[in-house]
Amino acid sequence: MNRPVRIDGYAPISDYAAIGDGRTVALVARDGAIDWLCLPDLDSASTFGALLDADRGGRFLLQPDAPFESARRYVRGTNVLETTLTTATGSVRVTDAMTLPTSGLAPHRELVRRIEGVSGEVSVRWSVQPRFSYGAVAPRMDVRAGVPVAASGRDAVGVLSFGAGDAVRRDGGIDGRFVARAGSTACLVLTASHQEPLVLPPRAEVEARLEETVRHWREWSDGREYDGPWTDAVLRSALALKLLVFAPSGAIAAAATTSLPEEIGGERNWDYRYSWPRDSAFMLRALLALGCGREARAFFSWLLHASQLTHPEVRVLYRLNGAVDAAEESLPLAGYRGSSPVRVGNGAATQTQLDVYGELLDAAAELARFERGLDRDHARRLAGVVDHVCNVWRQPDAGIWEVRSDPAHFTQSKMMCAVALDRAVALADDGALRGDTARWRRERARIGAFVETNCYSEAGRSYVRSSDEDVLDASLLLAVLGRYDEPRSPRLLGTVDAVRRDLATGPLVRRYVGTDGLAGEEGAFLACSFWLVEAYARQRRLDAAEELMDELVGLANDVGLYAEEIDPASGEFLGNFPQGLSHLALVNAAAAIAEARA
Amino acid sequence: MIWGAIVGGLAGTVVLTTLLRAASELGLTRMDIPFLLGTAVTVDRVRAKAAGYALHFLFGLVFALVYFAVFAVIDRSGFLLGAVFGLVHALFAGSALVNILLPVVHPRMGTTFDAAGSAPLLEPPGFLLRNYGRRTLVVTLIAHVAYGAIVGGFVRLAG
Numbered sequence: 001m002n003r004p005v006r007i008d009g010y011a012p013i014s015d016y017a018a019i020g021d022g023r024t025v026a027l028v029a030r031d032g033a034i035d036w037l038c039l040p041d042l043d044s045a046s047t048f049g050a051l052l053d054a055d056r057g058g059r060f061l062l063q064p065d066a067p068f069e070s071a072r073r074y075v076r077g078t079n080v081l082e083t084t085l086t087t088a089t090g091s092v093r094v095t096d097a098m099t100l101p102t103s104g105l106a107p108h109r110e111l112v113r114r115i116e117g118v119s120g121e122v123s124v125r126w127s128v129q130p131r132f133s134y135g136a137v138a139p140r141m142d143v144r145a146g147v148p149v150a151a152s153g154r155d156a157v158g159v160l161s162f163g164a165g166d167a168v169r170r171d172g173g174i175d176g177r178f179v180a181r182a183g184s185t186a187c188l189v190l191t192a193s194h195q196e197p198l199v200l201p202p203r204a205e206v207e208a209r210l211e212e213t214v215r216h217w218r219e220w221s222d223g224r225e226y227d228g229p230w231t232d233a234v235l236r237s238a239l240a241l242k243l244l245v246f247a248p249s250g251a252i253a254a255a256a257t258t259s260l261p262e263e264i265g266g267e268r269n270w271d272y273r274y275s276w277p278r279d280s281a282f283m284l285r286a287l288l289a290l291g292c293g294r295e296a297r298a299f300f301s302w303l304l305h306a307s308q309l310t311h312p313e314v315r316v317l318y319r320l321n322g323a324v325d326a327a328e329e330s331l332p333l334a335g336y337r338g339s340s341p342v343r344v345g346n347g348a349a350t351q352t353q354l355d356v357y358g359e360l361l362d363a364a365a366e367l368a369r370f371e372r373g374l375d376r377d378h379a380r381r382l383a384g385v386v387d388h389v390c391n392v393w394r395q396p397d398a399g400i401w402e403v404r405s406d407p408a409h410f411t412q413s414k415m416m417c418a419v420a421l422d423r424a425v426a427l428a429d430d431g432a433l434r435g436d437t438a439r440w441r442r443e444r445a446r447i448g449a450f451v452e453t454n455c456y457s458e459a460g461r462s463y464v465r466s467s468d469e470d471v472l473d474a475s476l477l478l479a480v481l482g483r484y485d486e487p488r489s490p491r492l493l494g495t496v497d498a499v500r501r502d503l504a505t506g507p508l509v510r511r512y513v514g515t516d517g518l519a520g521e522e523g524a525f526l527a528c529s530f531w532l533v534e535a536y537a538r539q540r541r542l543d544a545a546e547e548l549m550d551e552l553v554g555l556a557n558d559v560g561l562y563a564e565e566i567d568p569a570s571g572e573f574l575g576n577f578p579q580g581l582s583h584l585a586l587v588n589a590a591a592a593i594a595e596a597r598a
Numbered sequence: 599m600i601w602g603a604i605v606g607g608l609a610g611t612v613v614l615t616t617l618l619r620a621a622s623e624l625g626l627t628r629m630d631i632p633f634l635l636g637t638a639v640t641v642d643r644v645r646a647k648a649a650g651y652a653l654h655f656l657f658g659l660v661f662a663l664v665y666f667a668v669f670a671v672i673d674r675s676g677f678l679l680g681a682v683f684g685l686v687h688a689l690f691a692g693s694a695l696v697n698i699l700l701p702v703v704h705p706r707m708g709t710t711f712d713a714a715g716s717a718p719l720l721e722p723p724g725f726l727l728r729n730y731g732r733r734t735l736v737v738t739l740i741a742h743v744a745y746g747a748i749v750g751g752f753v754r755l756a757g
Binding site: 101104105106140142144145149151153154155156158193194195196197198199200 | 629634719732
């Protein structure tokens with residue numbers, strides 16, 4: 001039980017838990033406020049955006065009138081959150097969920113907050129302050145069929161109070177208060193519409209949908225097949241990843257937020273509500289390890305469908321609906337704890353990043369192994385991509401970290417081009433892919449010669465960041481994970497040791513120490529830490545892998561979620577949240593250890 | 599001549615539906631006629647949209663036949679007269695048809711007298727449909743004037 005804190009109106013990133021419905025995600029703070037919700041979809045403009053501007057962003061407050069402490073957990077096996085708020089006079093349990101449209105005429109989107117009196121009496125106040133279009137638009141307030149409604153253009157939200165006091169319209173908000181007594185149950189419902197009239201549901205249907213939502217998540221969790229170590233952490237990661245799956249298309253968002261900073265007060269603030277093909281191999285491995293064959297197939301199909309228009313080039317990122325436009329702009333918001341600019345869109349979309357081809361072909365190989373072959377149309381497209389790799393691998397690129405400095409010959413990019421050709425040749429040998437395999441083998445050998453000649457430091461006994469920079473980069477761990485070479489080859493063993501030695505602070509690994517074209521510094525990148533675990537496991541260094549894994553699992557927040565980064569000095573979460581790549585890397589690291597143990 | 603009304607009714611409804619949908623995409627209105635009509639017969643959203651489109655086209659035909667009857671009585675037709683009919687039609691739709699009559703026959707349409715009860719309610723449209731966005735009336739007027747002009751034009755052509 002902790003007393004929630006805020007700094008200048010902002011909760012620590014680790015104080016958030018995520019709830020969602022496969023279309024959008026809300027972030028619930030430990031103090032009961034919902035500070036982030038984009039409607040109708042994850043990549044739409046925010047309706048609650050206090051996460052990025054505590055004054056103008058809008059939020060859904062729900063908390064006791066008196067000082068309180070809070071404790072919370074997810075309802076077992078679900079993405080439904082339970083927060084217990086305790087005051088000197090009693091306690092209440094708040095159940096938060098984005099319900100699934102399981103029965104009846106459900107609202108377009110529905111956020112349910114059920115408040116149960118657990119003990120004593122607690123005076124509770126709530127306030128819904130919707131701010132459409134990232135806070136740019138003041139809503140028009142009105143009443144429909146007795147329900148207060150806020151509307152703007154094509155969007156509207158209504159607030160239904162069932163036993164939670166009268167809803168009162170105030171300046172730009174809808175407020176209420178009530179006393180929760182032991183045994184009492186109240187319910188607040190945010191019903192949202194987009195390009196249609198609002199649906200105002202009755203309480204019985206809301207409660208039924210909430211129960212069905214819990215049952216749905218449980219059934220999904222029970223269907224997961226993972227049976228290895230760190231089961232709880234893996235299952236929570238699976239549920240977090242499922243929140244990031246955009247159900248209408250099968251795309252998987254990198255994170256649920258934009259512009260949570262990699263450095264407090266800094267400019268490293270990016271929009272991660274896009275799908276990165278790069279994550280495809282990690283995603284496929286994780287989904288298959290979890291027994292999510294359906295999601296794996298859907299994601300791969302979405303990926304090839306989305307990249308159809310740019311074929312044979314694969315873009316760095318795509319919108320969740322498969323579109324390629326992601327023009328970057330800054331919003332007039334204060335930013336999380338003054339971290340500006342707040343960006344929407346992502347300028348990395350137009351970068352060249354060659355490593356994506358290795359991850360794509362690795363994903364194809366994983367799926368082919370699972371499905372015992374590849375769809376003929378997919379195979380034809382992939383062969384075109386492989387030929388493209390043969391044509392472009394000599395080019396400099398922006399690398400996996402999407403640096404904004406000049407393009408360079410990044411080692412990991414070249415290695416992943418080699419991995420692409422390795423997988424293509426293997427798939428061709430198995431009859432799953434047809435193409436000019438003699439050329440593929442020839443170019444593979446040339447890439448290998450380039451990397452071994454230009455990208456290895458005898459002095460450091462490791463591969464280096466690029467052919468021009470004799471420094472380390474944690475992305476080199478992916479050479480082990482992607483099987484660029486034998487995992488226990490002397491050069492890869494040396495590289496893994498060097499990453500631990502030079503980039504790690506305790507269990508936390510930084511991405512790199514070179515230039516990236518941006519001011520300031522960032523925290524340690526959690527995915528890199530889990531990659532180090534997986535690299536150890538694949539190199540059969542199990543003691544080191546397990547020890548590091550134990551430490552990293554202990555760094556999750558109280559509900560098992562991770563952001564993109566952690567500040568090694570303060571332990572504070574940094575970057576977008578919850579971060580898919582962190583959870584993917586956790587699942588794959590645990591699965592690698594389980595596989596190595598078997 | 600009646601074929602002109604039938605073809606005009608179908609073509610006019612296509613244009614009317616497209617204009618309303620475009621206005622919705624442009625953020626000018628939350629009016630969704632297929633959704634409003636379809637949820638009168640089912641709570642399943644997908645089926646509601648499908649049924650709503652079918653009903654909307656049926657009503658489009660019925661109104662075209664009403665236009666045709668009036669054209670026949672006054673022995674005049676044409677796209678300009680049709681446009682005037684469309685204007686009247688839109689005002690009737692906004693003030694009485696959707697605002698008063700639809701809530702009476704729609705089992706899930708809320709009224710100003712309703713509070714949340716045992717069944718889901720649809721947000722009522724309000725006078726001149728303003729609840730669905732302040733520009734909804736303008737959009738509705740334009741769409742119905744286009745519909746009326748097309749029906750009137752086709753009736754004239756067929757005549």
